[in-house]
Amino acid sequence: MNRDGATTLLGYLAGFALLFLVWHLAAVLLVRSTLFPPPWPVLERGWVLLEDGLLQESVLASLRRILQGFLLGSAIGIPAGLAIGSFRWVRLLLEPWTEFFRFIPAVAMITVSVIWFGIGEESKVFLIAYTTVFVIIIATAAGVGAVTPDKIRAAQCLGASRTQVFALVALPATVPFILTGMRLAMANSFVTIVAAELVASNDGLGKMLWDARLFMQIEDIFVALVTLGLLGFATDRAFRLLIRAFAGRYNPTM
Amino acid sequence: MGGAAAYPVALDGGWRLALVTLEAVGKTFRGRTGSWEAVRDFTLDLAEGEFTCLLGTSGCGKTTVLNLLAGFEAPTTGRILLDGIPVRGPGAERGVVFQGHDSLYDWLSALDNIGFGLRLRGVPKRERRARAGHFLAMVGLEGQGAKHPAELSGGMKQRIQIARALAADPRILLMDEPFGALDAMTRATLQGELTRIWAETRKTVLFITHDIEEAVALSTRVAVMTRGPGGTLKAVIPVDLPFPRDRTSDGFMAVFRQVHALIHAEIVAPPARAEIDA
Numbered sequence: 001m002n003r004d005g006a007t008t009l010l011g012y013l014a015g016f017a018l019l020f021l022v023w024h025l026a027a028v029l030l031v032r033s034t035l036f037p038p039p040w041p042v043l044e045r046g047w048v049l050l051e052d053g054l055l056q057e058s059v060l061a062s063l064r065r066i067l068q069g070f071l072l073g074s075a076i077g078i079p080a081g082l083a084i085g086s087f088r089w090v091r092l093l094l095e096p097w098t099e100f101f102r103f104i105p106a107v108a109m110i111t112v113s114v115i116w117f118g119i120g121e122e123s124k125v126f127l128i129a130y131t132t133v134f135v136i137i138i139a140t141a142a143g144v145g146a147v148t149p150d151k152i153r154a155a156q157c158l159g160a161s162r163t164q165v166f167a168l169v170a171l172p173a174t175v176p177f178i179l180t181g182m183r184l185a186m187a188n189s190f191v192t193i194v195a196a197e198l199v200a201s202n203d204g205l206g207k208m209l210w211d212a213r214l215f216m217q218i219e220d221i222f223v224a225l226v227t228l229g230l231l232g233f234a235t236d237r238a239f240r241l242l243i244r245a246f247a248g249r250y251n252p253t254m
Numbered sequence: 255m256g257g258a259a260a261y262p263v264a265l266d267g268g269w270r271l272a273l274v275t276l277e278a279v280g281k282t283f284r285g286r287t288g289s290w291e292a293v294r295d296f297t298l299d300l301a302e303g304e305f306t307c308l309l310g311t312s313g314c315g316k317t318t319v320l321n322l323l324a325g326f327e328a329p330t331t332g333r334i335l336l337d338g339i340p341v342r343g344p345g346a347e348r349g350v351v352f353q354g355h356d357s358l359y360d361w362l363s364a365l366d367n368i369g370f371g372l373r374l375r376g377v378p379k380r381e382r383r384a385r386a387g388h389f390l391a392m393v394g395l396e397g398q399g400a401k402h403p404a405e406l407s408g409g410m411k412q413r414i415q416i417a418r419a420l421a422a423d424p425r426i427l428l429m430d431e432p433f434g435a436l437d438a439m440t441r442a443t444l445q446g447e448l449t450r451i452w453a454e455t456r457k458t459v460l461f462i463t464h465d466i467e468e469a470v471a472l473s474t475r476v477a478v479m480t481r482g483p484g485g486t487l488k489a490v491i492p493v494d495l496p497f498p499r500d501r502t503s504d505g506f507m508a509v510f511r512q513v514h515a516l517i518h519a520e521i522v523a524p525p526a527r528a529e530i531d532a
Contacts, residue, residue, distance in 0.1 A: 148356045148357070150352050150354060150356045150357035151356065151357055151359065153324075153326055153344065153350065153352070153357065154350065154352065154357035154358075154418075155370070155374070156325075156326075156343075156344035156345075157324055157325070157344040157345065157346065157348055157349060157350045157424075158346055158349070158370055158371035158374055158418070158419075158422045159345065159346030159371060159374050159375065159422065160374050161374075164374055168370075168373075168374070169359070172359070172361045173359075173360075173361070175361070
């Protein structure tokens with residue numbers, strides 16, 4: 001495990017080094033424009049923003065919104081998905097909802113949400129929850145459906161009640177699916193928060209991008225982009241670790 | 255194994271109270287494409303401590319018989335009694351070992367899989383672990399308790415399934431071709447282990463198989479079914495041979511031949527009377 005971890009870390013470091021190298025070469029040799037700065041000045045600018053505390057502020061503002069909306073969306077999505085997966089009549093009742101709203105992207109809901117909730121926190125939290133909830137519902141319901149009948153029968157002939165079958169078999173068997181849904185939803189959240197903050201916000205990474213565009217601070221734009229990439233990468237790895245803890249033992253591809 | 259194991263001798267003809275009674279049981283499935291008869295007029299008694307193999311060709315309905323007895327399906331006709339009480343739905347007094355190892359809980363260790371039935375009854379963790387450990391050792395997996403199903407081979411998973419079913423202390427153990435998916439060597443090993451475990455626990459067993467040699471090697475009697483659809487009981491052959499079974503002995507061969515003749519008649523379908531006349 002330790003050697004495995006070290007190999008992974010080395011591989012990732014090399015991958016990032018290559019990314020920055022390609023970026024550098026592209027900027028210095030190919031594009032040669034002030035509109036596409038090489039990595040070094042961007043990192044320098046990022047350091048300055050960190051020292052001023054401005055970057056942390058934006059990151060925290062965005063992450064807080066993501067976390068709140070994501071938790072709200074999960075809190076609604078997981079029980080709803082479990083119910084849809086467990087009971088046919090709930091599925092028939094709620095499928096029109098999921099299949100309807102799933103195709104109205106969160107970005108399209110920005111205008112409505114700003115009209116409803118203003119440009120403050122509520123509109124962002126609403127949008128993140130919105131973008132999260134349907135992905136999680138669908139993943140969770142699919143997970144419940146994928147529990148093999150033998151697992152349930154085995155519990156029944158060991159004396160399990162209906163509640164026990166649900167809590168001790170169906171639920172744990174569904175956890176990897178729920179986590180996969182959350183992982184996808186988290187990626188959606190990053191897309192949505194930037195879009196929402198671009199349109200209407202007083203702080204956050206999206207606002208930082210917008211302001212930098214207004215004032216033609218090209219390095220600031222790139223600092224925001226790199227930060228988004230790194231944050232997304234980190235949260236996705238965290239989810240993968242979680243999924244692996246539950247599912248990796250029997251699904252090495254996760 | 256150590257020491258001379260006391261293998262029970264098949265009691266033949268002696269009067270014993272039936273633990274399980276299947277009385278003229280029939281099962282017809284109704285689907286979109288019409289109804290389909292899986293089992294017809296099936297009658298069989300299982301006595302306490304007896305190891306019965308239910309043998310039949312593929313599609314004869316033998317697994318349906320097990321599913322009815324386990325309570326996964328309800329019979330269309332007839333009735334199934336356990337200790338004189340009609341079977342309604344699955345219950346802990348009828349343990350099942352499934353054909354595939356899909357039924358193990360991937361998120362639990364081998365030991366926790368075995369202790370699952372005890373957990374359902376609220377047995378405290380310490381006691382559960384101890385009792386599960388006993389059955390882990392019984393199936394020959396001492397020291398492997400911390401492993402998860404994905405880390406175990408197919409044969410080991412079937413051992414865990416057997417231990418899990420036994421740990422819940424059922425009145426009868428229902429085994430649905432549990433070694434069907436294993437390679438020949440592993441299968442032979444597990445057959446030997448099962449004989450030893452049966453001798454230790456004296457459980458009543460109903461073992462489904464389509465393998466004649468397996469049936470004769472394991473059981474105290476072989477129940478042969480006619481071919482499907484709508485299979486029924488054809489004959490019950492007592493296997494009055496000492497355990498562990500010597501598969502090359504004359505006695506074994508004689509029973510094998512007898513069972514083989516019964517099964518062979520089901521595989522090679524006799525032509526219908528009309529065809530011969532024509």
